[in-house]
Amino acid sequence: MSEQLKVPTMAEYMAEGKQPEILFWVGSAGSYDDRAKKITKAFVKLLNNANVDFAVLGAEESNTGDVAKRAGNEFLFQMQAMMNIEVLNAYEVKRIVTCDPHSFNCIKNEYPGLGGVYDVIHHTQYIKELIDLGRLSVKGDTYKGKRITFHDPCYLGRANNEFDAPRNVLQNTNATLVEMKKHKRTALCCGAGGAQMFKEPEKGDKDVNVLRTEQALETTPDIIATGCPYCNTMMTDGIKAKEKEDSITVLDVAELIANDQG
Amino acid sequence: MDYLPNIIFAVILIAGIGYFARNIKKLIRNIKLGHDVDASDNKGQRWKNMARIALGQSKMVVRPIAGVLHIIVYVGFIIINIEVLEIIIDGLFGTHRIGLKVLSEPVYGFLIGSFEILALLVLVAVIVFWLRRNVINLKRFLSSEMKGWPKNDGNIILYFEVVLMCLFLVMNATDTTFQQMNTGNVISGFIAPWFGDNPDTLHLIERSAWWLHIIGILIFLNYLYFSKHLHILLAFPNTYYGKLTPKGQFNNLDAVTNEVKFMMDPNADPFAAPDEDDTTEEPPKFGASDVMDLNKIQLLNAYTCTECGRCTSECPANQTGKKLSPRKIMMDTRDRLAEVGKNIDANKGEFKADGKQLLGDYITKEELWACTTCNACVEACPVSIDPLSIIMEMRRYLVMEESSAPMELNNMMTNIENNGAPWPYNQQDRLNWANEN
Ligand code: SF4
Numbered sequence: 001m002s003e004q005l006k007v008p009t010m011a012e013y014m015a016e017g018k019q020p021e022i023l024f025w026v027g028s029a030g031s032y033d034d035r036a037k038k039i040t041k042a043f044v045k046l047l048n049n050a051n052v053d054f055a056v057l058g059a060e061e062s063n064t065g066d067v068a069k070r071a072g073n074e075f076l077f078q079m080q081a082m083m084n085i086e087v088l089n090a091y092e093v094k095r096i097v098t099c100d101p102h103s104f105n106c107i108k109n110e111y112p113g114l115g116g117v118y119d120v121i122h123h124t125q126y127i128k129e130l131i132d133l134g135r136l137s138v139k140g141d142t143y144k145g146k147r148i149t150f151h152d153p154c155y156l157g158r159a160n161n162e163f164d165a166p167r168n169v170l171q172n173t174n175a176t177l178v179e180m181k182k183h184k185r186t187a188l189c190c191g192a193g194g195a196q197m198f199k200e201p202e203k204g205d206k207d208v209n210v211l212r213t214e215q216a217l218e219t220t221p222d223i224i225a226t227g228c229p230y231c232n233t234m235m236t237d238g239i240k241a242k243e244k245e246d247s248i249t250v251l252d253v254a255e256l257i258a259n260d261q262g
Numbered sequence: 263m264d265y266l267p268n269i270i271f272a273v274i275l276i277a278g279i280g281y282f283a284r285n286i287k288k289l290i291r292n293i294k295l296g297h298d299v300d301a302s303d304n305k306g307q308r309w310k311n312m313a314r315i316a317l318g319q320s321k322m323v324v325r326p327i328a329g330v331l332h333i334i335v336y337v338g339f340i341i342i343n344i345e346v347l348e349i350i351i352d353g354l355f356g357t358h359r360i361g362l363k364v365l366s367e368p369v370y371g372f373l374i375g376s377f378e379i380l381a382l383l384v385l386v387a388v389i390v391f392w393l394r395r396n397v398i399n400l401k402r403f404l405s406s407e408m409k410g411w412p413k414n415d416g417n418i419i420l421y422f423e424v425v426l427m428c429l430f431l432v433m434n435a436t437d438t439t440f441q442q443m444n445t446g447n448v449i450s451g452f453i454a455p456w457f458g459d460n461p462d463t464l465h466l467i468e469r470s471a472w473w474l475h476i477i478g479i480l481i482f483l484n485y486l487y488f489s490k491h492l493h494i495l496l497a498f499p500n501t502y503y504g505k506l507t508p509k510g511q512f513n514n515l516d517a518v519t520n521e522v523k524f525m526m527d528p529n530a531d532p533f534a535a536p537d538e539d540d541t542t543e544e545p546p547k548f549g550a551s552d553v554m555d556l557n558k559i560q561l562l563n564a565y566t567c568t569e570c571g572r573c574t575s576e577c578p579a580n581q582t583g584k585k586l587s588p589r590k591i592m593m594d595t596r597d598r599l600a601e602v603g604k605n606i607d608a609n610k611g612e613f614k615a616d617g618k619q620l621l622g623d624y625i626t627k628e629e630l631w632a633c634t635t636c637n638a639c640v641e642a643c644p645v646s647i648d649p650l651s652i653i654m655e656m657r658r659y660l661v662m663e664e665s666s667a668p669m670e671l672n673n674m675m676t677n678i679e680n681n682g683a684p685w686p687y688n689q690q691d692r693l694n695w696a697n698e699n
């Protein structure tokens with residue numbers, strides 16, 4: 001991804017008196033985490049290819065407060081939420097897309113009660129929309145014949161009943177989609193949710209991400225596809241723990257599609 | 263003294279039902295210890311959920327073997343209880359098989375015949391259930407929270423079913439007029455020869471089985487209050503009150519909203535904030551450390567839990583050997599609620615502080631912090647219980663009232679407070695990724 005990405009900010013749009021089609025909520029992981037930044041850039045590449053008029057908040061974006069809420073800190077969550085809502089409402093944002101299912105769930109479901117009502121979609125849903133509208137095309141040969149298994153993020157799947165969009169998108173790659181025994185409604189968590197990402201696990205006999213990776217390995221995949229920056233980290237670590245990093249890669253749906261552009 | 267049996271019957275019936283009503287009143291009082299929660303929305307959807315999940319058992323068949331067996335026992339239990347109606351009328355008015363007087367012989371025979379077939383199916387299902395619990399060693403019945411009373415409770419119910427079904431069949435088999443009619447005795451016809459043909463003995467056995475059957479049912483009714491078997495009643499209200507919003511949506515605490523709004527708006531009128539929610543009284547504290555801090559639906563959840571362990575067997579924390587078990591969260595909540603209820607009974611309607619609470623004495627921090635909030639337990643529960651919401655309320659208490667989150671989480675939260683990200687990066691650098699290669 002050496003070509004220069006176009007990443008306009010809301011402030012720039014505002015200065016020109018324009019509104020973008022959609023706001024891209026980058027999220028904390030997507031902004032700062034080295035692995036997640038690659039997903040962010042892959043998604044921006046897709047937005048650029050599809051000529052989407054989008055903007056980011058840049059330094060005006062702050063943490064959604066999702067992880068604080070799930071850790072039990074409702075105060076911090078609501079402070080963060082109200083700050084963000086103030087910014088979003090000031091820019092009269094209507095539609096938001098994000099690569100992070102936690103931000104997606106939080107803004108979509110928990111912001112409205114605090115005065116932030118937007119049409120929020122997950123990036124796999126948006127990529128599907130762009131493909132369906134013919135704005136984005138997928139070559140369909142980079143991963144042709146490869147075995148891909150999709151790991152459902154809890155906060156996209158069970159939490160918000162979106163199981164099909166990422167799978168539909170992946171079908172465009174002409175890869176063979178293989179399902180783990182536990183998928184969709186019964187998918188096992190990667191182990192990162194509920195603020196676990198930021199702490200050591202409690203005493204047990206195994207790490208959740210290793211168990212989930214083992215379930216993925218049963219499908220003998222070439223690629224484990226994810227739709228969440230935290231799942232991505234957890235599954236990548238799981239693959240390392242199983243010493244499979246030479247034969248199996250963990251990639252976000254956005255990266256897979258970005259690598260399969262004409 | 264021809265009426266003596268009728269009078270005895272009426273007394274037993276009234277005592278049985280009266281004691282049951284008393285316990286139900288207690289149950290309702292205990293549930294009302296919880297906070298109010300508004301569930302007056304979406305009535306249509308709620309009724310639908312109740313019909314589909316409780317009546318239609320839609321979630322049970324996710325596991326086909328247990329699901330189908332459970333449906334047999336459930337349908338059998340409900341339908342065979344129609345027979346109880348006849349028993350009650352006969353008992354009160356001294357009639358014998360009143361059904362034969364109102365229904366034609368073939369119809370009556372068909373009904374009793376179906377009951378007999380169901381009774382046999384129930385017997386088979388119950389035996390398989392017993393084997394699953396006691397011989398096959400299914401993992402979800404072996405967890406530590408299933409030792410002792412919960413295990414016995416599960417078995418006692420199965421024995422009850424066996425005894426009741428057998429009594430029903432024996433009662434029919436030894437009823438000479440019914441056997442002579444020879445319609446509807448599809449099962450009992452086969453066992454009738456076991457009892458010989460002495461009319462006096464037959465009559466004695468028939469009467470004993472009849473009495474034991476109805477007494478058994480009344481005992482069973484009264485056993486419910488102490489058992490996980492309460493779900494045969496509470497599954498209905500519980501699925502009605504089940505969560506309708508997306509599973510990922512956690513409630514926003516209104517009390518916090520008021521304070522945060524006030525903090526963020528220096529011009530806010532300190533007296534203006536509370537009047538928008540004057541229907542709900544201010545909660546005394548943030549989050550929950552005891553059952554009274556939970557809401558009524560959460561307490562109803564606790565009484566409804568069937569202890570089936572479907573939640574726990576799907577829980578990522580539990581599957582990887584952590585102490586957390588969502589089933590135990592529900593059982594602990596119920597046990598503590600029952601304890602509080604007894605305390606109130608013993609102290610003339612007032613709860614006397616007993617130096618115990620749900621947090622710590624029942625549910626430990628270690629369990630609470632192991633949860634990934636993945637909702638697998640909520641998805642798995644066949645009766646729409648939400649163990650996650652209780653875990654969250656207790657985490658809220660730990661963080662907002664006790665400030666006792668694990669150190670790493672405190673660091674993470676401090677970072678969010680200071681730089682708007684869970685890591686110690688500068689907020690101004692949030693867009694740096696766009697220019698990095
Ligand atoms: S939400 Fe928590 S308790 Fe429920 S299954 Fe997931 S980790 Fe276990």
Ligand code: SF4
Nearest residue numbers: 567568570571573643
């Ligand atoms: S909470 Fe639901 S799934 Fe868990 S044991 Fe109770 S009834 Fe079963």
